[in-house]
Amino acid sequence: MKQHGRNSFFVVGEGVIEFDRDGVAHTRHPAAVEELRRFRFSRMGPEGPPLDEGTRVALATAMTAAGGQPESTDPPVPAGFTYLGQFVDHDLTMDRTETRLGEDVTLDELVQGRSPALDLDSVYGRGPDDPIDRVCYAADRVKLKVGTTSPVGPPADELVSRPVEGFDLPRFGQGGLTEEDRRRPLIPDPRNDENLAVAQTHLAFIRFHNRVVDELALRGLTGRRLFEAARGQVVRHYQWVLRHDLLPRIVDPAIVDDVFTRGRRFFEAPRRGRRPVGPHPTMPLEFAVAAYRLGHSMIRSQYEWNRVFNTGTGIPATLRLLFVFSGTSGNFDPGSSLADLDNPHHESVDALPTNWIADFRRLYDFTEADRPDLAPPAGGGNATMRIDSLLVNPLDQLPAGTFGGRGTVFEEIQRNLAFRNLTRATMVRLASGQQMAECLGVEPLTAEQVLVGNGGASLDALTDGQKDAVATATPLWFYVLREAEFTGGLLGPVGGRIVAEVFHRAMEGSRTSIVREPSWRPTLGPDRRTFRMTDLLLFAFDGKADLLNPLGD
Numbered sequence: 001m002k003q004h005g006r007n008s009f010f011v012v013g014e015g016v017i018e019f020d021r022d023g024v025a026h027t028r029h030p031a032a033v034e035e036l037r038r039f040r041f042s043r044m045g046p047e048g049p050p051l052d053e054g055t056r057v058a059l060a061t062a063m064t065a066a067g068g069q070p071e072s073t074d075p076p077v078p079a080g081f082t083y084l085g086q087f088v089d090h091d092l093t094m095d096r097t098e099t100r101l102g103e104d105v106t107l108d109e110l111v112q113g114r115s116p117a118l119d120l121d122s123v124y125g126r127g128p129d130d131p132i133d134r135v136c137y138a139a140d141r142v143k144l145k146v147g148t149t150s151p152v153g154p155p156a157d158e159l160v161s162r163p164v165e166g167f168d169l170p171r172f173g174q175g176g177l178t179e180e181d182r183r184r185p186l187i188p189d190p191r192n193d194e195n196l197a198v199a200q201t202h203l204a205f206i207r208f209h210n211r212v213v214d215e216l217a218l219r220g221l222t223g224r225r226l227f228e229a230a231r232g233q234v235v236r237h238y239q240w241v242l243r244h245d246l247l248p249r250i251v252d253p254a255i256v257d258d259v260f261t262r263g264r265r266f267f268e269a270p271r272r273g274r275r276p277v278g279p280h281p282t283m284p285l286e287f288a289v290a291a292y293r294l295g296h297s298m299i300r301s302q303y304e305w306n307r308v309f310n311t312g313t314g315i316p317a318t319l320r321l322l323f324v325f326s327g328t329s330g331n332f333d334p335g336s337s338l339a340d341l342d343n344p345h346h347e348s349v350d351a352l353p354t355n356w357i358a359d360f361r362r363l364y365d366f367t368e369a370d371r372p373d374l375a376p377p378a379g380g381g382n383a384t385m386r387i388d389s390l391l392v393n394p395l396d397q398l399p400a401g402t403f404g405g406r407g408t409v410f411e412e413i414q415r416n417l418a419f420r421n422l423t424r425a426t427m428v429r430l431a432s433g434q435q436m437a438e439c440l441g442v443e444p445l446t447a448e449q450v451l452v453g454n455g456g457a458s459l460d461a462l463t464d465g466q467k468d469a470v471a472t473a474t475p476l477w478f479y480v481l482r483e484a485e486f487t488g489g490l491l492g493p494v495g496g497r498i499v500a501e502v503f504h505r506a507m508e509g510s511r512t513s514i515v516r517e518p519s520w521r522p523t524l525g526p527d528r529r530t531f532r533m534t535d536l537l538l539f540a541f542d543g544k545a546d547l548l549n550p551l552g553d
Contacts, residue, residue: 009428011041012282017428025427039093042282044267044498045431045439049473051422055466059478060419062457063389064396070455071383072298072489077249079303079382080363083197084246084533085295087205090191090198091123092116092506093288116283117510118242118503120235123205125188128227135186136170142227143213144206145170145186149354150332159551160308160355166207167550168352169199171327180344183327183351193328194402196321197303200358208540209234212524233524235512237531240522243514245532247503250294250387251496252487259500260515266440267501281509284502286436289425290476291498294491296417297481298384301392306359307551310380317356319394325356329399341399359549360537366548369526369534374545377553386489389456389481391418421477433479433494434472442493445483447471454485 008018015029051059093116125133128141138145147168152160170186185193192202212230221229247256263269267284268277304310305317323341324330330341333348340346362381366374375381385392395417400408413419437444450471451459459467470478480495491499508515522531524539541547 009041009285010039011043011285011428013042019427025429040280040282041288042268042284043431044284044286045436047429048425048431048435048476050426050429051469051473051475053423055462055469056419056422056426057413058462058466059457059459059470059475060396060413060416060422062459062461063418063478064391064393064416065457066393069301069390069392070386070388072386073383074488076383077298078364079298079300079384080197080201080360080533081246081249082295082298082300082384083195083201083363084241085250085292085298086194086198087122087192087201088118088242088246089292089295090189091118091120092283092292092502094122094189116281116502116506118235118239118506119510119512120205120231120238122189122192123187123202123209124231133188136188142223142230143210146203146206146210147171147185147351149357150349150351152353152355157308157355160353162354164354164357164550167203167354167357169193169203169206169327171351173350178344179331179347179350180327183332183348185327190328193326195319195323195329196317196325196352196356197358197363199326199352200360204360204537204540205234205238208237208536211540211542232512235510236514236517236520237522237524237536239507239510239512239514240531241533241536242503243507244530247500250298251491251500252493253490255491255493255496256500259497259504264501264504266497268505269501279509281505284498285428285430286476287498287502289421289428289430291480291491291495292502293421293477294387294480294484294495294499296391296395296421297387297389297484299392299395300382300385301394303382304362304376304380306355306357306362306549307553308355310362312377312379319392320397323399323402325352329402338397338399355551357550359551360541361545361549364534364537366534366538369532369538371534371538371543374548386455387481387484387491388489389453389478389485422475425475425477430476432473433476433483434474436476436479436494436498440494440497442497445474445479445486449486450474450479450482453482456482456485 008016010016015027017025017027019025125136128134128137136144146166147170148163148165149168151163172182172184172186184190187202193199209230212233213226216226216229243260268281270277299319302316302318309315309317321334324334324336325332331346331348332353333340333346361374361376396415398415398417434444451467480491483492483495484490504515507513514520521528525531525535537548
């Protein structure tokens with residue numbers, strides 16, 4: 001199973017950085033064949049200084065302190081974008097060829113499969129003819145499989161006491177060797193079943209693909225031609241959503257517009273007198289280990305999920321329950337302890353219970369798409385938390401399945417997401433925030449801004465020595481979040497530039513690309529200029545309230 005955290009990084013020009021049991025990094029130079037088969041990381045900046053473990057623990061504890069996390073405002077960002085962002089992360093870092101090292105894979109497929117591209121390979125894998133990924137496809141090898149939910153009893157509520165087809169991910173089911181195997185999703189990247197919100201996002205993309213197939217079949221397309229045409233349509237519309245709907249909500253729009261109209265200036269940018277930029281992008285460590293981990297600060301501690309699970313009923317969908325009701329991190333048993341979640345043999349149902357189907361009206365704002373009839377009940381919507389240096393404190397108690405730790409022994413501090421992020425950055429010798437500000441030619445945050453912030457984490461509990469270490473060489477992830485506190489809850493000159501340029505390069509490097517086809521315009525939205533995540537959901541669910549919200553009000 002794909003683990004959320006990597007045990008090694010192949011950095012182009014450096015070699016393979018590997019970690020021993022104590023987390024100490026060692027670098028070796030791989031053979032040519034191994035180098036081809038490695039996911040390709042790079043650096044935008046220099047190597048940075050390490051942060052000692054005591055300071056990492058203190059800083060992580062400050063970042064996950066209880067209380068004080070404000071919601072996004074001006075305007076609020078609908079909470080679904082948190083998990084669209086996570087879905088995108090898995091798309092960027094999906095290794096399509098990792099299970100095929102001994103088989104016949106062309107050089108182009110191999111390098112493309114090891115390169116970050118915004119091409120939905122986390123949904124499509126290597127296609128319906130691939131001997132492994134074909135289990136994700138329906139019998140026609142054109143549509144993608146969907147799953148059926150588990151009924152909830154006793155049948156006091158007829159809407160939840162029945163199985164419902166098409167509202168869960170497809171799963172392995174009966175015949176699995178363990179309970180965990182039976183709950184395993186039949187999707188190319190099981191990380192997209194790490195929590196219920198990202199799982200339902202993945203399901204929406206499955207339904208979007210299948211609906212596009214139905215539309216194109218009306219034109220007479222069949223078989224492989226139909227599949228490829230549908231995939232091309234889906235990927236282009238997805239990239240449009242990221243460029244025009246997701247990025248401007250998390251990055252200063254002026255930075256996004258500059259990158260997508262004038263091109264990249266820092267990451268794999270074309271320059272006079274240098275070799276042309278190749279077709280296959282790399283993944284900067286500064287993006288993967290720091291800047292794009294912004295989404296961790298957007299996570300809520302609880303959600304207005306649907307008619308059954310909300311504050312009005314007294315049973316909101318806590319973040320922990322979103323982990324429970326997933327196949328990769330959870331077990332579909334609401335009474336589970338952390339130990340139960342860590343146990344791959346814990347008995348429960350094999351599919352998502354019907355009463356946990358998402359109400360997408362509560363995760364996105366459909367009034368933006370002129371659908372006031374799809375507004376949630378009063379007080380029933382969810383905004384993301386503001387992008388800043390505070391994380392909701394349930395993130396200091398991650399289930400082991402979120403980081404591939406089921407069945408292993410680890411220290412409790414490893415459950416703290418902030419500690420894991422800070423430690424990973426130290427292990428790969430990531431550049432500090434100040435170093436990256438210099439590389440990008442922007443004014444760095446002052447020591448006071450780093451230490452005091454603007455409504456984010458309080459560092460008062462750190463020792464003077466720890467404060468000095470953080471202020472002098474600020475961990476890039478913390479720096480990016482601190483920077484956002486001074487730019488209205490949006491990624492700023494350092495974090496925003498890194499994220500926007502990597503998105504641009506990842507679209508450019510995709511086999512299907514709106515960056516390389518600048519004249520392309522969406523055809524599935526309200527007009528030729530507009531296609532948002534709400535438009536994608538409206539198309540995927542036929543614009544029907546009873547499909548976007550099967551459980552009713």
